[in-house]
Amino acid sequence: MDKYKLEKTVWSEQDFETMGWHDATIWAMVADTEKYEYAIDLDYIFKWIHPKNDEVYFKFWVAPVTMVFENADYIKINIESRWGSIEVADLFMENPQLSPNKKFTSHDYRFECQEGEISLQATSFKMYVRQTPKFISGQCFGLEERGGINFGHVLSD
Numbered sequence: 385m386d387k388y389k390l391e392k393t394v395w396s397e398q399d400f401e402t403m404g405w406h407d408a409t410i411w412a413m414v415a416d417t418e419k420y421e422y423a424i425d426l427d428y429i430f431k432w433i434h435p436k437n438d439e440v441y442f443k444f445w446v447a448p449v450t451m452v453f454e455n456a457d458y459i460k461i462n463i464e465s466r467w468g469s470i471e472v473a474d475l476f477m478e479n480p481q482l483s484p485n486k487k488f489t490s491h492d493y494r495f496e497c498q499e500g501e502i503s504l505q506a507t508s509f510k511m512y513v514r515q516t517p518k519f520i521s522g523q524c525f526g527l528e529e530r531g532g533i534n535f536g537h538v539l540s541d
Contacts (some may be wrong), residue, residue, distance in 0.1 A: 386452045388445045392503075393510065394513070396509060397509050406429070406473060406474065408472040409455075409469065409472075410428045411425045413425070415456070418435070422452075422453040427523070427525055428482075429446050430447060431445075433519075444520055447515050448515040448530045452509060453504055454510070457504070458503075462472060465499040465500075471499070472496070475493065476492075479491060493506055514531075514538065514539060515531070
């Protein structure tokens with residue numbers, strides 16, 4: 385299969401309507417309290433490929449990404465996972481609110497997951513693509529294949 389044509393390496397809330405997080409796998413989360421950022425390391429599915437006539441299962445274009453929520457607070461995690469994995473069903477961006485000084489708008493971001501819910505409030509997000517998407521038969525990589533846990537912001541191959 386040809387190489388995936390990545391539209392851009394940094395996505396944001398401006399792209400929200402064209403993005404989709406269904407079946408993305410969350411690997412790790414971290415709060416940077418000094419920068420008021422909340423980062424999530426996940427495998428993002430850029431494209432689902434329908435099975436060909438002689439195939440049964442979908443294939444996927446997937447890449448490890450880092451999502452960084454800016455000016456993040458009110459983080460709530462309610463997850464119960466038997467094996468420790470977290471699979472996103474959908475991400476919602478809701479409830480826009482102006483800051484008291486009327487200079488910023490924040491949203492409630494809610495990851496609806498198969499195992500529960502992760503929610504937070506933030507003014508924006510950036511999603512940094514860390515590797516060129518790869519064509520794989522599963523919806524996520526193995527830990528070693530994706531380069532371990534990483535909160536980096538740079539594309540590498």
